[in-house]
Amino acid sequence: MSHLYYDLTQDRSAADELHWVCDSSPHTVGPWSPVLQHGGPPNALAVAAAERIVSQVTHRDDLTALRLGSEFVGPVPVAELEVRAAIVRAARSAVLAEVTVxxxxxxxxxxxxxxxxxxxxxxxxxxxxPGTELPDDLPGLDHSFGYGDSLDWRRVSGGLSEPGPGTAWTRARTGLFDGYEWSGLARAVLVADSGNGLSSELDWSAWSFVNVDLDVHLARPVVGEWVLLDAATQLGAHGSALARSTLSDRHGVVGAGLQTLVLAPARS
Incomplete structure (x- = not known):
């Protein structure tokens, strides 16, 4: 099995537009279905595409990706994907890129x-x-699926089988695609989309609580490989919920994540 989330098979990019074609590996598989991706890998792929188009168009090396706002227009299958990216605005102090998968x-x-x-x-x-020392004796993730197995997990509290807030240190064991070095925002979004799962308030066998979006904001870049996800879910009375995550590295808090959840009885 590949040690990458994606195999970048074609690069059809033009001067002012990025266009990739990627094959998805089993490492992208989410907990809901073996044919659908977890939200973390495609969001990390979107960050990588944004980084590439910004570098390609601006030729600047003084920019840091610090915020991602994503909408799941539909489920992302474990299949061949097209990735398109372009610059929306380029100013001296900030640059905005838009990515479509x-x-x-x-x-x-x-x-x-x-x-x-x-x-x-x-x-x-x-x-x-000075940096937090991570204990070696913390438990791993309490479920097995493609994306979950692609990360090192050290659970401080909670888990997918335990209703309520959850906290876990995470580190990617899988590369995004050949030649890509993880950036701080890519590491953060890879993990932040797990907030609703780690802090689930409902029984997975009885309920679905899929997120329709992901927002991640960083105050500064992530330092190092490890990201601490500290998540809690607030249930609503009208078929929705909100998952909030605090994101930290070994030196302290770096940012936050938000997910809007749609609540529905699980399909039998």
Whole structure:
């Protein structure tokens, strides 16, 4: 089995537009169906596409991807995907890229990624701490599926089988695609889409609580490989819910994630 989430088979990009064709590996499989992807890998792929088009068009090396806003227009299948990206706005202080992921010509995911120019504001921000030491004896994920098995999990509290808030350290064991080095935002969104699962308030066998979107905001880039996901779900009385996640690295809090959930009885 490949050690990558995606195999980038074609690059048809033009000067001002990115166009990739990718094969999806079993590492992308989510917990709901063996033929549907977890939201983490395609969102990380969207970040990578945004990074590529911004570099390709602006030729700048002083920009950092810090925010992703994604809408799941439809389920993302474990299949061949098309990825298209273009620049929406390019200013001196910030650049906005838009990414669309399609399967068989059908749009699955639409994402917008903001890049902020780097500047020295270290005197106004607290210094990073020395770094948290991760215990080696924490349990792993309490379920097995493609995406879940592609990450190292060290659960501090909660789990997919335990209703209520959950906290876990995570680290990607799988590359995104050949030649790509994980950026801080890509690491964050890969994990942030697990907030609703780690903090599930409902029985997986009786209820579906799929998210229709993912918003991730970072105050600063993630440092290192490990991301701490601290998530809680707030149930609503009208068929919806909200999953909130605090995202940290070993030096402290870096940002937050939000997911709007649709609640429905599980199909028998």
């Amino acid at each position: 399609l399967a068989a010509g059908r749009r699955c995911l639409t994402s917008r990624v903001w890049f902020v120019r780097r500047a020295d504001t270290s005197e106004q921000a607290p210094a990073l701490g």
